[in-house]
Amino acid sequence: MQSLTHLERLEAESIHIMREVAAACENPVMLYSIGKDSAVMLHLAMKAFYPSKPPFPLMHVDTTWKFKEMISFRDQMAVKLGLDLIVHINEEGVSQGVGPFTHGSQAHTEIMKTMALKQALDKYKFDAAFGGARRDEEKSRAKERIFSFRSAQHRWDPKNQRPELWNLYNTRINKGESVRVFPLSNWTELDIWQYIHKERIEIVPLYFSAKRPVVERDGQLIMVDDDRMPLKEGEEVQMKSVRFRTLGCYPLTGAVESEAATLPDIIQEMLLTKTSERQGRVIDHDAAASMEKKKQEGYF
Amino acid sequence: MSHQSTLIESDIAAYLQAQENKSFLRFLTCGSVDDGKSTLIGRLLYDSKLIFEDQLSALEADSKKMGTQGEGFDFALLVDGLAAEREQGITIDVAYRFFSTDKRKFIVADTPGHEQYTRNMATGASTADVAVILIDARKGILTQTRRHSYIVSLLGIRHVVVAINKMDLVDFSEETFNEIDAAYRAFADQLGFASVTSIPMSALQGVNVIRGGSDATAWYQGPGLLEMLEDVDVEEARVERAFRLPVQWVNRPNLDFRGFSGTVAGGVVKMGDEIIAMPSGSRSKVARIVTASGDLDEAQAGQAVTLTLADEIDISRGDVICGGQAPSLISDQFAAHILWMSEDAMLPGRQYYMKVHNKLVSASISDLKHKVNVNTLEQQAGKTLELNEVGVCNLSLDQQIAYDPYKENRQTGSFILIDRRTNETIGVGMLDFSLRRAQNVVWQEMKVDQEARANLKHQKPAVLWFTGLSGSGKSTIANLVEQKLYDRGRHTTTLDGDNVRHGLNKDLGFTDADRVENIRRVGEAAKLMVDAGLLVLVSFISPFISERRLARRLVDDGEFIEVFVNTPLELCESRDPKGLYKKARAGEIKNFTGIDSAYEAPEAPEIEIKTADLSAEEAADQIIAYLDARGYLSATR
Numbered sequence: 001m002q003s004l005t006h007l008e009r010l011e012a013e014s015i016h017i018m019r020e021v022a023a024a025c026e027n028p029v030m031l032y033s034i035g036k037d038s039a040v041m042l043h044l045a046m047k048a049f050y051p052s053k054p055p056f057p058l059m060h061v062d063t064t065w066k067f068k069e070m071i072s073f074r075d076q077m078a079v080k081l082g083l084d085l086i087v088h089i090n091e092e093g094v095s096q097g098v099g100p101f102t103h104g105s106q107a108h109t110e111i112m113k114t115m116a117l118k119q120a121l122d123k124y125k126f127d128a129a130f131g132g133a134r135r136d137e138e139k140s141r142a143k144e145r146i147f148s149f150r151s152a153q154h155r156w157d158p159k160n161q162r163p164e165l166w167n168l169y170n171t172r173i174n175k176g177e178s179v180r181v182f183p184l185s186n187w188t189e190l191d192i193w194q195y196i197h198k199e200r201i202e203i204v205p206l207y208f209s210a211k212r213p214v215v216e217r218d219g220q221l222i223m224v225d226d227d228r229m230p231l232k233e234g235e236e237v238q239m240k241s242v243r244f245r246t247l248g249c250y251p252l253t254g255a256v257e258s259e260a261a262t263l264p265d266i267i268q269e270m271l272l273t274k275t276s277e278r279q280g281r282v283i284d285h286d287a288a289a290s291m292e293k294k295k296q297e298g299y300f
Numbered sequence: 301m302s303h304q305s306t307l308i309e310s311d312i313a314a315y316l317q318a319q320e321n322k323s324f325l326r327f328l329t330c331g332s333v334d335d336g337k338s339t340l341i342g343r344l345l346y347d348s349k350l351i352f353e354d355q356l357s358a359l360e361a362d363s364k365k366m367g368t369q370g371e372g373f374d375f376a377l378l379v380d381g382l383a384a385e386r387e388q389g390i391t392i393d394v395a396y397r398f399f400s401t402d403k404r405k406f407i408v409a410d411t412p413g414h415e416q417y418t419r420n421m422a423t424g425a426s427t428a429d430v431a432v433i434l435i436d437a438r439k440g441i442l443t444q445t446r447r448h449s450y451i452v453s454l455l456g457i458r459h460v461v462v463a464i465n466k467m468d469l470v471d472f473s474e475e476t477f478n479e480i481d482a483a484y485r486a487f488a489d490q491l492g493f494a495s496v497t498s499i500p501m502s503a504l505q506g507v508n509v510i511r512g513g514s515d516a517t518a519w520y521q522g523p524g525l526l527e528m529l530e531d532v533d534v535e536e537a538r539v540e541r542a543f544r545l546p547v548q549w550v551n552r553p554n555l556d557f558r559g560f561s562g563t564v565a566g567g568v569v570k571m572g573d574e575i576i577a578m579p580s581g582s583r584s585k586v587a588r589i590v591t592a593s594g595d596l597d598e599a600q601a602g603q604a605v606t607l608t609l610a611d612e613i614d615i616s617r618g619d620v621i622c623g624g625q626a627p628s629l630i631s632d633q634f635a636a637h638i639l640w641m642s643e644d645a646m647l648p649g650r651q652y653y654m655k656v657h658n659k660l661v662s663a664s665i666s667d668l669k670h671k672v673n674v675n676t677l678e679q680q681a682g683k684t685l686e687l688n689e690v691g692v693c694n695l696s697l698d699q700q701i702a703y704d705p706y707k708e709n710r711q712t713g714s715f716i717l718i719d720r721r722t723n724e725t726i727g728v729g730m731l732d733f734s735l736r737r738a739q740n741v742v743w744q745e746m747k748v749d750q751e752a753r754a755n756l757k758h759q760k761p762a763v764l765w766f767t768g769l770s771g772s773g774k775s776t777i778a779n780l781v782e783q784k785l786y787d788r789g790r791h792t793t794t795l796d797g798d799n800v801r802h803g804l805n806k807d808l809g810f811t812d813a814d815r816v817e818n819i820r821r822v823g824e825a826a827k828l829m830v831d832a833g834l835l836v837l838v839s840f841i842s843p844f845i846s847e848r849r850l851a852r853r854l855v856d857d858g859e860f861i862e863v864f865v866n867t868p869l870e871l872c873e874s875r876d877p878k879g880l881y882k883k884a885r886a887g888e889i890k891n892f893t894g895i896d897s898a899y900e901a902p903e904a905p906e907i908e909i910k911t912a913d914l915s916a917e918e919a920a921d922q923i924i925a926y927l928d929a930r931g932y933l934s935a936t937r
Contacts, residue, residue, distance in 0.1 A: 003323055004323075004535075004603065005324070006322045006324040008602075008603070012603050013606040015563075015604035016604050017558065019561055019604070020548060020658075022549055023549045023658070024549055046592060047593075048604070049549075049551065049561075049592065050590070050606070051551070051553050051559075051590070074715050115927055136398045142396055143396075161421075162724060162725045163716075163725050165422065165423050165427075165716065166710060167715060167729050168657075168715070168716045170655065170716060170718055173723060174717055174723060176535045186396065188400075188405075191399070194316065194320065198320060256479060264313055265312070266315060267312060268308055268312040268315075268792045271308045273307065273323045274615075
C-alpha cells in the first residue's frame, strides 16, 4: 500500500485537531484572518466535517485597515461556503480615530487587534478559538502547544503549558478560561503553498503579482489602498509589479517586487529567494523576543 | 538533497509534482546542553538550506553578541527559543523544528536532557518514530544516555541512532567510536529496539551530519545522519496492525446520514469489511468510507476519515471500530506504566480524569507496584510518584473501555491523567495489560446492593461518629476529613448535630426521651446513607455511652467508627466558640454537658484524637490514615 505523503499526514493531523475541538469544546470559533493560512485552515475545516458543515462560525477581527480586496474576498467566501461569519470591530478604537498613521503600528495593533480580539471572545463567550499560526513562523511559536491555554484575562504563560503527548489533547478548562487551537502548527510556509496548489484553494489575489500603486517608505513598499494614507514629503506613488507574501493592515504590510502571477511562480520565487516571510511584517521588527511578549499579553 | 534542485528554476511544475510524493518522519533528539544537540539541529537546518537570509543575518548578530564560537556561527542560537531560556543557554521545553529534503519532510522534537526534564523528553518521544541519542565522544556512555534510552524505549520508539558527537575532539579515533558503539549495544540489548545505528560525527564541523564518506572518518562506511533519516522505514509496521478507528465525532448532517469520524489508529479498512464496535461488541459492515474528496475504497493508519455502516448500531465518541476478526480488548482494571508530570505528587486512591484515545473516564491509581529508577532501570518501592518519576501502577476505571496494550498500538494504548480541580495534565501513561482475567464482551449480571454501590465509589461505607464535648473541635476535624476525602474522589456526607435539629429533628426538645429519639433518627439516617455506599460523618456531642451503642447497633460490624475527640474541659471552655459555656456557667443554659450534665467518655473508641497535642490538620490525617489502613478507601472486590 502506498504510504501517506507528508501533505496527507499534515492534513489528517489538522482534521483530527478540529474534530477534537468540535467534539469536546462547548462554543468554538474559527478566527479567520483571510490570509493564505486561514484559507488552508478553512479548507481543512470543510473537509473535516464533510458532509456536515463545520459546527462553528468564522470570526474576523477587522481593524478597519485591511486591504479592500481582503474584505470582499472574505464576504464572498462566507456566502459561497454557507458559513456564519462574525465581523468584530473595536468601535471604541474607531470612534477615537485609532489607526497606524496616527497612532503608530504598536498602539494600532494593540487597540484594534489584540484588544478587539479579547472584546470579541468575551462578548460571544467562545471557549475555543482556532488560529492559523505555524510553529515555523517564529522562534517562540516553536514551543507553543497546539492547544494553548489562556487565563480568564487572556494571558499565555509559556512556563505553564500543558504537556501534549501523542494525539491526546486535554481540552478541559475552568469557567472563563479559553483555549487557542493551532491546527496548522506543524505546517511550514512551503507546505501551505504546496497544499494550496494541490487542492486548488482560492486565495486573495493580492498574493499574485499585479501593477499596484505603492510608496517606498522606510525600506518597505507600502500600497496606497485608499485615501487615508498621507504622503510624506518627497514620496510619490508609483505603479509597480508587486505582490504580498503576508496580508494584514495595508499600511503595515510591505509588498515585494515580483512578476509571479501564478501559484507555481509564487512557489518558485519563494524557494529561490532567501528572505523569510515575516520580514514583510512591520510589527516584527521590534526586540528579538517581541512576539513572545506580545503573546503573553494576549496577541494571538 | 536540499531545495537546490535545478528543477525549481527550470521546471517548477515538475518540481511540485515530485514534491507531492514526499514521505514524512518525526524524530527526537536527546542529549544534554553540552552534547552539541542544538548545534546539530542548527547544522541540519543550515546545511539543508532552510535558513533564510534575514535569519542568517540575525544569527550573525546574535553569534557576535552571545555566541560561544568566536567569529563563527553559533548554530545553537538558531534553535533556542523562548527569551528566558536563551539567557540561561538551555532549552527547557520541547521545541519542534521543520526541515525537508526532496525525499522527506522532517519534524524534529528538540528536548532537553536533564533528569528534571524527563517529562519534556517523553512529550517529544510520544510522537516520534526515531530517536537520535547524542553522546559526547570524550565522555562515552553516561547516566543520562541510559536515561534517554530508557525513556525512548518506554515511549515505544523502535529505531535509535546513536550520534557519537565531538569526534573532532578525540582525533576522529576509530577505536573510541568502536568502544562506545559496543558498550551502547550491550546496554541497549534489554530495551528491545528494532534497530540501533551508530554514527561518528562532528556537528560543529559538519562531519557525517548530512552525508557519510567524510575524509576525517575514512574508516567509517555507513551513512550520514540525514541520509539515514531519509531512508529509515517506519510506515510498514503501522499498516500491518489490526484495524482500529477510535470514534472521535459522530457526523449527522441530517436524518439520512450517520457517519463515524476519526483518525485510523492502525491497519487498513476496505469497503464491505466486517467490523466490530468495542466495547459494545456490535457487528456490522463498512458501507462507505467518506471524505470530502470523494469516497475511498480503502483507508489506512494515519488517515482522518468518516465511516458509514450497513446497520444502525449504537456507536458514540470514545468507542473503537475494529476489524471484525480482531477486536480490541476491553477492561476497567489495568496495569500501566505512568510518568508523573506534575509538581503535586501522584496519590493512590485519588480520582483523576483519564483520557484514552477519545474516551474520557474517571480513574484512580489503586496501587503503585513499584517505581522505576530512570537512570539505572532498577525497581524501587514507593508510595507516591513525584514529578518526572516513572512507576508501574494498577489503575481502576469507572467503566469499561476499548484498548490495546501500548506495545501493540500507541494510539489505543496511551492515556493522560487530568486533575479534576485544576484541569492540568498531571500524568501520562501506557497501558500494559488488563488485571481482569475474563475479557469477554458479555456483561455480567450484577445485583445492585450496598457492596455494588460502594464498589462503584471505590470505598467501603461506614459511619464516622465524632463524639466529644461542645467546643472540642468535632465539626472542625470532621469538615477537614470530609474535604480530604472529597479531594481523593470519595463520596461522603455530613450529619451535624445543630443542622439536623433544624430539620429532621426540629420537633424534638432536650428531655431524656427526646435525646434518645434524636440519636435514633440520626443513626437511622446514617444507616440509609451507608446502604447507599457513602462515608457518613456524624458530628454529635452524644455524651452517653448507651446512646452511642444504640447508633452502633444499627449498622454492621466494621461500619461504625467511633471517633473520640478528647479535649480537656478547660480547653473547650477557654475556646468557647459559641459562647455556650459562658451562658451555662451563668445558669442561662441547663443540662449543659461538662458543666451540669456528665460526659461519659468512650471506653474503646476506634479512634481517639487528643487535640491538646494535635492540630486539626494532623487529627484529620490520623483519621484518613486509619481509613486507608483498614481498606475503607478502596473497593472490596
